[in-house]
Amino acid sequence: MTTTISVRNLWKVFGPHPEAIVNSPDAMLSRSELRKKTGATAAVRDVSFDVGEGEVFVVMGLSGSGKSTLVRCMTRLIEPTAGEVLIQGEDVLHADGARLREIRRTKFSMVFQHFGLLPHRRVIDNVAFGLEINGIKKDKRYARAEEVVGLVGLQGYEQAYPEQLSGGMQQRVGLARALASDPAVMFFDEPFSALDPLIRRDMQTEVIRLHEEVGKTMVFITHDIHEALRLGDRIAIMRDGGLVQVGTPEELIAQPADDYVANFVLDFPKSHVLTLRWIARPATSDAELQGPALPANMVIRDAARTVLEVDGPVRVMDDGALLGVVSTEEILAVIAGAQG
Amino acid sequence: MLQRLRTQRGPQLALLLTLWVVLGRLFAGNWTFPLDRSSLTPFHTWLGNGMDSIDANRNTNPIMSNVVEGIRNGIDGFVAALQNLLSQPPAGHQFPLVGWLGVIAIVTWVVYATANWRVATLAGIGFYALGALGFWTESMDTLALVIAAVVIALIIGIPLGILSGLFPRFEKLMTPFLDFAQVMPTFVYLMPVALFFLIGPASATIVTLIYAIPPALRITAVAIRGVPTVTVEAGTSLGTTRWQLLRKVQLPQAKRTIVVGINQTIMAALSMVTIAALIDAPGLGQVVVQSLQKLDVGTSFQAGLAIVVMAIVLDRATTAAAAKVQRESVQAARTRLRRRLGLGIGFVGVVVAVLVSYFTVFGAQFQGSGFIGLPFADAMQAGADWVQLHWSNATSWYTDLISNWFLNPLQSALVGTPWFLTGAVVLALAYMFGGPRLTAVCALLLAVLVGTGLWSDAMVTLAATFFAAAITIVLGVFFGAWMGRNHRVDSILRPVLDAGQVLPAFVYLVPFLGLFGATRFTAILAAVVYAAPASVKLIADGVRGVPQTIREAALSAGANTWQVITKVELPMARHAIALATNQGLIYVLAMVVVGGLVGAGGLGYLVVAGFAQSSLRGKGMAAGLAIVVLGILIDRITQAASQPRVRASIGNGH
Numbered sequence: 001m002t003t004t005i006s007v008r009n010l011w012k013v014f015g016p017h018p019e020a021i022v023n024s025p026d027a028m029l030s031r032s033e034l035r036k037k038t039g040a041t042a043a044v045r046d047v048s049f050d051v052g053e054g055e056v057f058v059v060m061g062l063s064g065s066g067k068s069t070l071v072r073c074m075t076r077l078i079e080p081t082a083g084e085v086l087i088q089g090e091d092v093l094h095a096d097g098a099r100l101r102e103i104r105r106t107k108f109s110m111v112f113q114h115f116g117l118l119p120h121r122r123v124i125d126n127v128a129f130g131l132e133i134n135g136i137k138k139d140k141r142y143a144r145a146e147e148v149v150g151l152v153g154l155q156g157y158e159q160a161y162p163e164q165l166s167g168g169m170q171q172r173v174g175l176a177r178a179l180a181s182d183p184a185v186m187f188f189d190e191p192f193s194a195l196d197p198l199i200r201r202d203m204q205t206e207v208i209r210l211h212e213e214v215g216k217t218m219v220f221i222t223h224d225i226h227e228a229l230r231l232g233d234r235i236a237i238m239r240d241g242g243l244v245q246v247g248t249p250e251e252l253i254a255q256p257a258d259d260y261v262a263n264f265v266l267d268f269p270k271s272h273v274l275t276l277r278w279i280a281r282p283a284t285s286d287a288e289l290q291g292p293a294l295p296a297n298m299v300i301r302d303a304a305r306t307v308l309e310v311d312g313p314v315r316v317m318d319d320g321a322l323l324g325v326v327s328t329e330e331i332l333a334v335i336a337g338a339q340g
Numbered sequence: 341m342l343q344r345l346r347t348q349r350g351p352q353l354a355l356l357l358t359l360w361v362v363l364g365r366l367f368a369g370n371w372t373f374p375l376d377r378s379s380l381t382p383f384h385t386w387l388g389n390g391m392d393s394i395d396a397n398r399n400t401n402p403i404m405s406n407v408v409e410g411i412r413n414g415i416d417g418f419v420a421a422l423q424n425l426l427s428q429p430p431a432g433h434q435f436p437l438v439g440w441l442g443v444i445a446i447v448t449w450v451v452y453a454t455a456n457w458r459v460a461t462l463a464g465i466g467f468y469a470l471g472a473l474g475f476w477t478e479s480m481d482t483l484a485l486v487i488a489a490v491v492i493a494l495i496i497g498i499p500l501g502i503l504s505g506l507f508p509r510f511e512k513l514m515t516p517f518l519d520f521a522q523v524m525p526t527f528v529y530l531m532p533v534a535l536f537f538l539i540g541p542a543s544a545t546i547v548t549l550i551y552a553i554p555p556a557l558r559i560t561a562v563a564i565r566g567v568p569t570v571t572v573e574a575g576t577s578l579g580t581t582r583w584q585l586l587r588k589v590q591l592p593q594a595k596r597t598i599v600v601g602i603n604q605t606i607m608a609a610l611s612m613v614t615i616a617a618l619i620d621a622p623g624l625g626q627v628v629v630q631s632l633q634k635l636d637v638g639t640s641f642q643a644g645l646a647i648v649v650m651a652i653v654l655d656r657a658t659t660a661a662a663a664k665v666q667r668e669s670v671q672a673a674r675t676r677l678r679r680r681l682g683l684g685i686g687f688v689g690v691v692v693a694v695l696v697s698y699f700t701v702f703g704a705q706f707q708g709s710g711f712i713g714l715p716f717a718d719a720m721q722a723g724a725d726w727v728q729l730h731w732s733n734a735t736s737w738y739t740d741l742i743s744n745w746f747l748n749p750l751q752s753a754l755v756g757t758p759w760f761l762t763g764a765v766v767l768a769l770a771y772m773f774g775g776p777r778l779t780a781v782c783a784l785l786l787a788v789l790v791g792t793g794l795w796s797d798a799m800v801t802l803a804a805t806f807f808a809a810a811i812t813i814v815l816g817v818f819f820g821a822w823m824g825r826n827h828r829v830d831s832i833l834r835p836v837l838d839a840g841q842v843l844p845a846f847v848y849l850v851p852f853l854g855l856f857g858a859t860r861f862t863a864i865l866a867a868v869v870y871a872a873p874a875s876v877k878l879i880a881d882g883v884r885g886v887p888q889t890i891r892e893a894a895l896s897a898g899a900n901t902w903q904v905i906t907k908v909e910l911p912m913a914r915h916a917i918a919l920a921t922n923q924g925l926i927y928v929l930a931m932v933v934v935g936g937l938v939g940a941g942g943l944g945y946l947v948v949a950g951f952a953q954s955s956l957r958g959k960g961m962a963a964g965l966a967i968v969v970l971g972i973l974i975d976r977i978t979q980a981a982s983q984p985r986v987r988a989s990i991g992n993g994h
């Protein structure tokens with residue numbers, strides 16, 4: 001997998017003398033201590049990660065942990081204090097004004113929590129806005145806008161104004177606008193947190209479907225663990241501006257780096273994410289090797305029925321090799337643990 | 341804050357007041373700088389000579405003859421062109437180019453295009469009423485001046501407002517000028533401007549600009565800053581240039597608020613254009629000023645009503661236009677088509693009306709001018725005469741009561757106390773509320789006030805201001821609390837207050853002149869009526885802003901209505917009350933000095949006298965300066981009092 005985004009040692013400090021804080025011992029103080037001592041807030045501190053092509057990379061954290069600041073630094077809506085951001089190998093932070101606009105027009109786009117639609121423009125003109133400012137002729141940009149409006153399922157609403165649409169539909173317009181320029185990377189800043197739970201689920205399904213259809217690289221901010229686990233190929237957990245852990249959903253649930261991460265995943269039914277790999281144990285006797293074989297990457301929830309129906313344990317196979325066995329006790333431990 | 345003020349500073353304030361009264365009594369009449377109305381101090385003579393020499397050098401000094409005269413001729417030309425269209429026949433013509441029929445047609449059509457047909461009808465009828473009241477030409481002169489001033493004010497104010505909205509640093513740069521223009525009573529910049537630009541339309545336009553640019557600028561800045569960050573970010577993230585962002589994202593969303601700013605600019609311009617009659621601005625203001633000075637109640641009512649009509653039409657039309665800016669966007673295609681059709685047909689009608697008004701006497705000259713106005717004036721005059729005949733006992737009993745018990749003691753205390761005693765009290769207040777810096781500023785201002793040689797007149801003005809402001813605040817608290825807690829009352833009173841605020845200050849003198857004749861009460865009551873709407877609304881909004889939960893908490897703790905008002909709502913609205921006090925004083929001061937026109941004494945009278953008699957010009961100028969100083973003193977100290985700073989608590993705390 002080729003790397004599309006690479007973030008290296010990114011910092012953003014709000015307040016007086018931001019450069020002085022970067023990499024200083026003060027930066028290791030807690031937020032409130034730093035604030036008391038210097039009057040500054042380290043909203044993003046020393047963040048590094050890579051995102052592969054076509055990957056959905058989710059950033060999670062509590063309110064105020066610096067998620068929005070992080071994406072805004074990557075798109076340079078906020079100027080970072082220090083660090084490096086490469087998108088398709090190009091250094092975004094050193095692009096001059098004209099080049100930065102060019103990158104924004106062609107390489108990435110963003111979807112916002114509160115939609116950010118222009119109230120005085122129709123849906124079609126909102127969607128075509130990015131193309132319009134890029135100087136694309138009217139019939140051409142409308143043709144493209146029609147196409148993406150169809151893609152997000154808004155046919156028939158082209159001539160409506162944003163205020164005539166429900167929240168979920170407004171965010172579809174936001175999605176369409178971001179898709180219109182066919183960018184390589186899409187940034188989402190808590191795009192669905194202003195929506196009702198049911199609509200939110202719909203929209204998540206929509207994003208999954210779009211991802212399958214258009215295969216964009218996505219950086220997705222959320223503070224909803226269900227959303228993160230549902231969408232993310234990999235998830236980064238942020239606290240106080242720094243990354244605490246980066247990993248696949250399974251890794252986070254099976255091996256949370258600390259209590260902060262563990263707390264996030266506490267309520268989540270582990271059996272929905274964990275695979276047999278994480279609970280396989282060595283067989284204690286040959287008798288235990290008589291059960292049916294299941295693949296190691298099968299999710300526990302899906303394996304549960306088989307395991308509970310057979311008498312003895314099942315064998316867990318990874319590429320033909322025996323990884324271990326799983327019996328009713330292990331399954332029940334995971335399921336019960338999730339509820340406890 | 342009022343709470344803190346009462347508990348911590350109450351004793352100090354009481355002590356200060358007692359000392360001032362006792363010592364003032366003791367030394368009453370000494371060191372008070374009394375000055376006859378016609379006497380001059382050397383400073384006044386010096387100012388007068390300076391003004392004479394500016395007049396004398398008008399043609400020789402290069403700055404005067406090029407820059408100042410250039411501006412004057414340019415603006416005069418612009419106004420004259422508008423007047424040729426509307427009110428004054430150009431050379432070789434018998435009538436203005438567009439007669440009354442054409443003007444009414446154009447106005448109705450424009451209002452229909454920018455607002456809706458109901459307001460358009462109101463505008464048409466309103467403009468017809470201007471002629472029916474007998475003031476078509478005067479109204480059109482006023483309109484020409486308003487258009488000239490508003491156009492220039494918007495050309496200057498909107499770009500500067502956009503810059504202020506985009507760049508906080510630029511805004512910081514502008515703020516002191518705007519504050520100053522807002523605090524300064526309109527009355528006082530007439531004379532300095534007239535000194536350079538001579539009396540006439542140019543000066544009238546320039547003083548109007550000073551008054552009308554600040555609202556245009558401020559509201560535009562607010563509008564730009566009010567555009568939601570997320571749409572700006574969305575635009576930016578799509579790669580807009582700064583210019584694209586402004587044109588396609590920020591301005592369209594700010595449009596509605598900017599139109600509100602245009603409304604404020606127009607109303608400010610109308611208000612100022614009428615006052616500018618004092619420096620020979622043509623139009624309705626002239627009629628009012630002259631009839632006020634002749635104490636001709638009938639005519640002043642007649643012309644006052646014309647101003648009111650014009651104010652209402654301009655206000656309704658621009659308010660409706662602002663409301664429409666948003667709605668239009670979501671209009672269905674069908675209604676839009678119908679509107680276009682209506683506008684097209686209407687346009688043909690306008691062209692016909694304009695042609696008729698150009699080619700026929702019927703369309704050019706208002707028919708039956710004054711057929712409503714003259715009977716109305718007679719009726720008002722008769723009414724005023726009747727009131728003065730039959731009620732004079734009642735009104736004089738009432739004015740005597742107030743004079744003897746409140747106003748005279750207050751005035752004689754202020755006028756009779758040695759200046760340094762009063763000055764010391766001012767400095768003590770400044771120190772208490774604002775610390776050493778404010779004290780230094782106030783000391784400087786007091787020195788200027790003493791230097792004008794008009795201490796005694798300033799104290800007369802101050803007494804009237806305090807008295808009127810006190811009434812204003814009482815009204816403000818009473819009606820404000822009532823409106824704030826009762827939606828019904830609010831919905832009845834608010835339109836009245838809104839309407840009251842758009843009327844030019846001048847107009848308020850008219851009815852009270854009918855009741856009280858040329859006395860200081862006319863000025864004081866006009867000032868109260870002028871200042872009360874702003875105070876009432878501020879306090880009402882403050883009371884309305886008290887969170888419902890806190891109110892409920894008090895009720896559930898067993899508080900009765902009176903207790904809820906006095907212990908919860910008013911204390912929590914204290915910032916609004918403080919602001920209302922500040923605003924009330926500034927408004928009242930502005931109006932009290934205008935009262936100089938109708939027999940109120942003090943500084944306002946001296947300004948008016950300066951206009952009338954060239955030998956008193958220098959003194960009038962000094963009086964204007966004294967008014968500015970009073971205004972800044974009042975504003976600074978009340979603002980400091982309304983927000984006790986960290987400084988104050990550090991001073992007491994350790």
Ligand SMILES: Nc1ncnc2c1ncn2[C@@H]1O[C@H](COP(=O)(O)OP(=O)(O)OP(=O)(O)O)[C@@H](O)[C@H]1O
Nearest residue numbers: 014041043061062063064065066067068069070223
């Ligand atoms: N312009 C700013 N000036 C000063 N501090 C800021 C600014 N923007 C953000 N911060 C601070 O940076 C920290 C991170 O803010 P950020 O908005 O990135 O958090 P977040 O994780 O997106 O939170 P939320 O989930 O509430 O959106 C917060 O402590 C915030 O107060």
Ligand SMILES: [Mg+2]
Nearest residue numbers: 067068069190
């Ligand atoms: Mg955020």
